[in-house]
Amino acid sequence: METHKSLSPDPNPAAEDDDHPAARRIHRLALHLNPPQGLHSHGDLRMLACAAKGKQLDVSTxxxxxxxxxxxxxxxxxxxxxxxxxxxxxxxxxxxxxxxxxxxxxxxxxxxxxxxxxxxxxxxxxxxxxxxxxxxxxxxxxxxxxxxxxxxxxxxxxxxxxxxxxxxxxxxxxxxNLEYPGCFAMTELHHGSNVQGLQTTATFDPLTDEFVIDTPNDGAIKWWIGNAAVHGKFATVFAKLLLPTHDIKGIADMGVHAFIVPIRDLKTHKTLPGIEINDCGHKVGLNGVDNGALRFRSVRIPRDNLLNRFGDVSRDGKYTSSLPSINKRFAATLGELVGGRVGLGYSSVGVLKIAVTIAIRYSLLRQQFGPPKQPEVSILDYQSHQHKLMPMLASTYAFHFATLHLVEKYSEMKKSHDEQLVGDVHALSAGLKAYVTSFTAKSLSICREACGGHGYAAVNRFGSLRNDHDIFQTFEGDNTVLLQQVAGDLLKQYQQKFQGGTFAVTWNYLRESMNAYLSQPNPVTSRWESEDHLRDPKFQLDAFRYRTSRLLQSAAMRLRKHSKTLGSFGAWNRCLNHLLTLAESHIESVILEKFIEAIKRYILVSALEGGSFAIHKLTEYLSFQVRNIARELVDAFDLPDHVTRAPIGMQSTVEAYSQYTQYAGF
Structure with a gap:
């Protein structure tokens, strides 16, 4: 009888916690093994009760x-x-x-x-x-x-x-004005993510005051270079800057630098001497972009074509830089190129908006089955369909505000050039780009499936969206590599926390509250008492941050342990999946934080807030709530029909099928 009693929600659990610590632990363990019945069983009755007390949701599109x-x-x-x-x-x-x-x-x-x-x-x-x-x-x-x-x-x-x-x-x-169409020649056949490992060389010739650009082997051929195959006239070529010396080595490697290299004649558009350009061919998607491969055979360029903000070479061959080491110069160079990564994360949300809009509008339009002898119901009225699309819709909103925050930080960085902010934006852009593009890639397939056979028609765009977006997970940094950068930065901050160092801006919650999160009990088990509490934004954020802090602490301990026998690289590889989970956990915390802040600025509806982040036991009801305002929420993306360009995703349900059938010749 006592055991059965402990499985029911306690009317006054706080009193029991104060008086009986052991009973409190047993009580919470029992909750894990057998959650409260009101949150798990008799779902129809539970939903009816919630619906009865819930107010009508209203959204001003x-x-x-x-x-x-x-x-x-x-x-x-x-x-x-x-x-x-x-x-x-x-x-x-x-x-x-x-x-x-x-x-x-x-x-x-x-x-x-x-x-x-x-x-x-x-x-x-x-x-x-x-x-x-x-x-x-x-x-x-x-x-x-x-x-x-x-x-x-x-x-x-x-x-x-x-x-x-x-x-x-x-x-x-x-x-x-597009008179100088150009390329960005960084990636090589053998090197992509490891930019410091690039093999293309730029050797200074003091006799002619020129750099000589060379591709030393096939692995160093510049590959996947957009604008190269057809239209480009210039290329920014990333290469190791080599200077002749009088010592036994004969040459000094100053690290990777960027050089402007003309690749075609401005008037005739013919390929210039010493440059070989080939076409990378038909791709899975993005075939409107002319990706090409570049090989350089002793191509000479003026010394002034070195992009010399972080390092320069004088007429007599002396190298100067305001930064003291190759690593510092390399970090500064990549820091200035982070805009592409920011843009990819932001643009990926735009793709997700289109897909979600098409899928939800069609799911409201399409009717199928229903109670006996009654009209068919919208497929979005099915719980399974809501479970697919409503959390995705809420996530789209969350990603919108998170990437807006990233753009704000990036804009601030461009104005201030603050070194700490540069590092902050680098890590945040890596995490958001990786997380958002991976989520969007998966969501595109789910949206296609949610539209059934009609989602397979090319005219309804899911195929082209999916194929074109797929590479977002790879270029501007492979997502797995980017998540490792986030994990590495978190571990660096963790170490500094306990050595009295400073923290970057993004990880403020670790600086301010890590000790509290590491010492308090799991907020999910310690604050299980009510649905209202589970839906409280502060509780949700505490739960996410607690998870990240615990993962960070355990990752640091595991790395320290394995480093003794495997070395730093071996330990990292041994803990890699743990580290990726840590990075994703942190980025989810940041996304949730920015979503909550946005909702506070504009009081939307509690359902939208909960739809993406509430505890699993409530997601069915929360998805049901969001379904009731789904049309208004996708309409708020403000994407005209001539932009979505999918007949099944038109704003007017009257015209959707008529437009669609026209493509088949009716």
Whole structure:
């Protein structure tokens, strides 16, 4: 009888906890083994009770749209309206690789020269506006979004971020107006993530005051270089800077630097001497981007073509830098290139918005089965469908606010150049890019499945969205590698915490409360008492942070233990899955924190907040709540039909099937 009694929610558990510590532990263990019946069994009765006491949810789509899209909504509308007015620039469903590449270039030229939208001017001055344009352009065609990113964020960004005034003065206007289409030649056939391992060389020749660019072996061929196969005239080439010396070695390696290398003649567009360009061919997706491979055979460039912000070579061959070591210069260089990673995370949320919008609108439109002798019900009325799509919708909102926070931090970093903030943005962008793009990739398949056979039709876009987005998990940093960077940064902060060091901005909660989280009992078991408590944002955030703190502590202990026998690399590899879980846990904590902050700024609905993050026992009811406002929530993304371009995902349910059947010739 006593055991049975302990399995029921205690009317006054706090009193029992104070008087009987042993009973408290048994009570909580029993809750783990057999959760309270009200949260697990008799689900229909539980849902009816919740529904009876719940208030009618109401969402102002217009106000929410204004809050979501912010001050750069106007420039996004200009992008949408321009392409809607130019049917000849809209990407058809079936198009060959070569045709798609040429169309992409015409689209970019039209955007810049006809619509008058100049993204390059905002890369450094107003990153918020640049990323807003990138999101809108990617919604039109993801290949176009990537091609724009290669031109302005990568090629253009490398010139203005790694170069100095002389480079900006010489190249800015040509990059801006597309007279100087260019490439970002970092990745090699044998080296991608390990940039310090690149093998391409740039050897200084003091006799001619030139650098000589060489590809020493096939593994050093620059690979997957966007804009290289067809349109590029310049490339920012990352190579080891080698200086001749008079000592026994004969040469000094100063580490990886960036160089501007012309690859085609500006007038004739012919490939320049010493440069071999080949086509990487048809890809899984993004075939509007002309990825190519570059080999250099003693290609000579002026000394001034070294992008010399962090390191320079004088006429007499002397190397100077404000940074004392190769590692410091390398870190500073990569820190200035983090904008591409920020943009990918932000753009991935844009892709997720499109997919979720199409899937939810169709799920509201499509009716199937139902009670006997009654009308069929919407497939979104099924609990299984809600379980697939409603947490995804809530996550889309959460990711929107988390990536907005990242862009804010990035913009602040670009203005202040604060060293601590640079490290902070580097780690946060790595984690969010990895987490969001992985989530979106999985969600695209779920959305396709949620739309049944009609989701398989190319016209409804899931195939192209899925294929084009898939590479987001790899470029600008492989997601598994990026999560390891996050874990490494957390461990560094953990060590500094207990050595009296300083903390980076992102990990404030560790600085302020790690001792509390490590000493308190698990908040999930110690505060199980009520549904209201489980849905309390502070409890949820405490639970997420407790998990991260525990994972961090246990990871540090395991690494210390295994390092004694396996060395640092072996210990890291032994604990790798643990470390990846730690990184994901931390990023989820950051996402939740930024979501809660956004909701506090704009009082939305408790259901949206809970839909993504509440304890599993409540997700069915919370998904049911969000389902009731699902149409309003996707409408607030403010994506016109000519942007989503999926007949089954149209705003008007009356026209959806008629538009769809037209594609089959009816």
């Amino acid at each position: 217009q106000e929410l749209t204004e809050y979501m899209r912010g001050k750069h909504r106007d420039v996004q509308e200009r992008v949408y309206e321009y392409f809607n007015s130019r049917p000849d620039l809209q990407t058809p469903i079936e198009i060959s690789k070569d045709e798609h590449r040429e169309l992409c270039m015409r689209q970019l030229l039209g955007l810049v020269r006809e619509a008058g939208i100049r993204p390059f001017r905002y890369v450094a001055e107003d990153p918020f506006k640049y990323f807003a344009i990138a999101e809108a352009v990617g919604s039109v065609d993801m290949s176009l979004g990537i091609k724009m990113g290669v031109q302005y964020s990568l090629w253009g960004g490398s010139v203005i971020n790694l170069g100095t005034k002389k480079h900006r003065d010489k190249y800015f206007e040509g990059i801006d």
